[in-house]
Amino acid sequence: MTISQSPPPGSVRPAPAPRVIDVFLKYLKAEGVNVVFGIPGGLLYPFFAVIESDPDMQLVMTKHEQGAAFMADGYARAGRRLSCCAGTAGPGATNLLTGVACAFADGVPMLVVTGQAASHALGKGAAQETSREDMDIVAMFRPVTKYSAMVISPESMAQHLRRALRLALTGRPGPVHLNVPVDLWEKPLHEAWFDPKTYRPDTRTFDRVAVQRAASLLMNAKRPILFAGAGVGTAVAEEHLRALAELLPARVATTPRGKGLFPEDHPLSLGVLGFAGHAAARETILGPNVDLLMTIGTSLNETATLNWAPALRKNRTFIQLDIDADRIGRNYPVDLALVGDAQTILVELVYHLHRSMREGGTIASQWDTAAPAKRVFSDxxxxxxxxxxxxxxxxxxxxxxxxxxxxxxxxxxxxxxxxxxxxxxxxxxxxxxxxxxxxxxxxxxxxxxxxxxxxxxxxxxxxxxxxxxxxxxxxxxxxxxxxxxxxxxxxxxxxxxxxxxxxxxxxxxxxxxxxxxxxxxxxxxxxxxxxxxxxxxxxxxxxxxxxxxxxxxxxxxxxxxxxxxxxxxxxxxxxxxxxxxxxx
CATH class of the missing domain: 3.40.50.970 (Thiamin diphosphate (ThDP)-binding fold, Pyr/PP domains)
Known part of the structure; x- marks a missing residue:
């Protein structure tokens, strides 16, 4: 018969060994995530159980996994920070796909977690198993995420998670996906902690020579137009866009998705160009008088360009600013590319314009701020x-x-x-x-x-x-x-x-x-x-x-x-x- 020994009076019990789920949550909290959206299911039960019991986290149980992804998307868009949604294996994962695709298309940062059969059962045909040998969840998510991977061991979790978070939150944001076997969450994991600042680079870099050239072109333009897309909002650059527009002055239009990033009752506003847009934007920007068009945070897709109207590019200097180099010149050739964060580059442009003015330079814009563009509505x-x-x-x-x-x-x-x-x-x-x-x-x-x-x-x-x-x-x-x-x-x-x-x-x-x-x-x-x-x-x-x-x-x-x-x-x-x- 074994008699359990009580610890001596005054002694301190050793802290329980950290588990995979503990390390995972520590990284989530460090990135500002305090809500997880999803529907609990068997192959993700340990994850949901800990989320629900954690006083610093909130589990929002939705009525459909697509709704969980949509809610996480809305959380990230409005809060301008990382969000998290989760679903169990099989239909839980596939139900998430549409919402994740929405986030991917619009550049919304989201961590997607899906369940998986226990690691020792992979390849045996376990219930809802979705491994490579059966139905590959990781491959399903790969086209609609910046990163999709299965975590195959406790030791690899932190590495996968840091890489996923780095990709979700740098460059053009987007969703990332981790598929985790159910037995891994509660296994012990001793992990050297990485602060987010140490594994995510700051992407607020820019080409100083290109920005100086852009400032010169803007300063000498007689009829400049700023065309703002949703990337202005992603970069939290609304005030900086307005500062540049008022300094020049320049007329401003937005894409449909960028609607409201520049106040539509502002005297410099042309409203929306693109689907369901406004006559002032269409007639001014596609007209013959514009001599410079600078696009900011828009990929110039179908909805923003009236099915890629050729007149958008004709007879004018064309500057395109985007954080994703792949979107520069994709649909229209550019005279000057500005690759980088919209807020950082707009701040630098305003700085160079002010400096040029202090040195005696004159802004050439002929837009009359006292004569706002007339808002004309269809019907x-x-x-x-x-x-x-x-x-x-x-x-x-x-x-x-x-x-x-x-x-x-x-x-x-x-x-x-x-x-x-x-x-x-x-x-x-x-x-x-x-x-x-x-x-x-x-x-x-x-x-x-x-x-x-x-x-x-x-x-x-x-x-x-x-x-x-x-x-x-x-x-x-x-x-x-x-x-x-x-x-x-x-x-x-x-x-x-x-x-x-x-x-x-x-x-x-x-x-x-x-x-x-x-x-x-x-x-x-x-x-x-x-x-x-x-x-x-x-x-x-x-x-x-x-x-x-x-x-x-x-x-x-x-x-x-x-x-x-x-x-x-x-x-x-x-x-x-x-x-x-x-x-x-």
């Missing part, structure tokens, strides 16, 4: 219409009167998206978020939950369509369960997939009748059944008070806006683009 008369059914244009005008100055506004994908881009005016301190790189319906419905958790002090408002609500709306229950405040969904209900219906009517092949619902969808009633406070807006001058009431609710809320389905969104450019692809 502008419908913004003032008092008719019922309500027009999409009118309720957005009412919305602008009540939306808080510090709100973050998300848009989902669909006909409402085009109206959001065109008819909403984003002002100083307001932020606009949209997933246009991948264009996945449902992102703008679910990502706002993550955004609201990342910035609880700011209101988060999601403007979505009824089709987006039906596709991913069950995760609104998640927001109710976690009582997330200052979070409002505005669901524009026209009982159809609006962009598909109206676009198909404009094409030669004719309308797709299947995208119209057979019965009216009672969105507010569904929301109330989920536990949300809900209202219906169906006439002019109702949105203002309703939105104010919704923002006072303790938890999340929803406003169903019933609009005239016969009113098309500003879809012309998109139809032309689709037709162009079909013709080819």
């Amino acid at each position: 502008g008369e419908l913004r003032d219409s008092d008719r019922v059914p309500l027009t999409p244009q009118r309720w957005r005008k009412d919305f602008e009167e009540a939306v808080p100055n510090d709100a973050t506004v998300f848009s989902d994908i669909g006909g409402h998206m085009l109206s959001n881009i065109h008819y909403l005016t984003m002002k100083d301190r307001q932020r606009f978020m949209i997933n246009l790189g991948f264009g996945s319906m449902g992102h703008g419905t679910v990502a706002p939950i993550g955004a609201a958790l990342a910035q609880p002090q700011h209101p988060t408002i999601a403007i979505i369509g009824d089709a987006c609500f039906t596709m991913c709306g069950m995760d609104l229950v998640t927001a109710v369960e976690y009582e997330i405040p200052k979070l409002v969904w505005i669901v524009e209900n026209n009982n159809m997939h609006g962009i598909t219906w109206h676009a198909s009517r404009a094409l030669a092949s004719g309308a797709l009748s299947s995208v119209r619902y057979k019965r009216p969808l009672e969105v507010a009633a569904i929301a109330r059944a989920m536990g949300l406070a809900a209202w219906i807006v169906d006439g002019p001058n109702q949105m203002q008070s309703t939105l104010r009431d919704a923002l006072k609710v303790r938890g999340p809320s929803l406003i169903e806006v019933r609009v005239d389905p016969a009113v098309p969104p500003p879809i012309g450019d998109r139809v032309k683009s689709i037709a162009g692809f079909v013709d080819k």
Whole structure:
């Protein structure tokens, strides 16, 4: 018989040996991650159990793994920091893929963790095993991440994790993926600690000669244009963009995804160029008078360039600034490339311009800041219409009167998206978020939950369509369960997939009748059944008070806006683009 010995009085018990999960969490916390989104499952149970029990972490259990990835995406976009989502093996992992692809397309930093069968069982056909010999999860994630790897031993975890975090957060950000066998998490791991500053380089470098040349070209331009993309937001360079624009002065347009990075009520603003953009931007930038165009943080893709309009490049000096050298000159040849962080380079440009002015140099810009570009809306008369059914244009005008100055506004994908881009005016301190790189319906419905958790002090408002609500709306229950405040969904209900219906009517092949619902969808009633406070807006001058009431609710809320389905969104450019692809 063995008698256990108690430690002598006053002695200190030795600390338990650190495990793989302990090392993993230490790195996550060092990178500022305090929320993990996912659905617990058997092959990732040890990971979720520790996350849930850790007082410094929050586990948000979503209703679908795609929602977990969308929420992590919203958390990273709004919080401008790394996020984390997780799913078990098999369908848990494959369900994450669409959300991860959205993050990859838009350059959003995210750590994705998936479960795996125990290391000793790999290759034997274990339940939900997804190794190389069966269904390769690592290979599935590789095209939509900057790094995807299986951790095969406790000793290799820290090395894989540091490499993943380094790639996620340097250069153009993006998601990374680690697949971990279930038995590794609780195995001991003695690891020499690396502070994040020691394994992630600072990428705020730039070519000083190129920046000096750019400053000279800007200073001598008579009609300079700054064309800003979402990379300005990634670099937290909004104020620096504005400083450069006002110093020159230069007119400023944004891409659809960059909407709001320069205040759209500013006298130098041209609004949006691209899908559902504004006449001022299109006519000015594609016109003959511009002698210099500088793009900042935009890849100049289809949505930003009116299907790669040749006039964007014609008869002008072309400067392209991007942190990713692969995007420089991809779609248009450049006269000067600036590779690096947008904030750093904009600061340096302003410095050189000020120095040149102190030395007697003169800025040549002839833009008249007292004569702002006139904002002309498509179907502008419908913004003032008092008719019922309500027009999409009118309720957005009412919305602008009540939306808080510090709100973050998300848009989902669909006909409402085009109206959001065109008819909403984003002002100083307001932020606009949209997933246009991948264009996945449902992102703008679910990502706002993550955004609201990342910035609880700011209101988060999601403007979505009824089709987006039906596709991913069950995760609104998640927001109710976690009582997330200052979070409002505005669901524009026209009982159809609006962009598909109206676009198909404009094409030669004719309308797709299947995208119209057979019965009216009672969105507010569904929301109330989920536990949300809900209202219906169906006439002019109702949105203002309703939105104010919704923002006072303790938890999340929803406003169903019933609009005239016969009113098309500003879809012309998109139809032309689709037709162009079909013709080819």
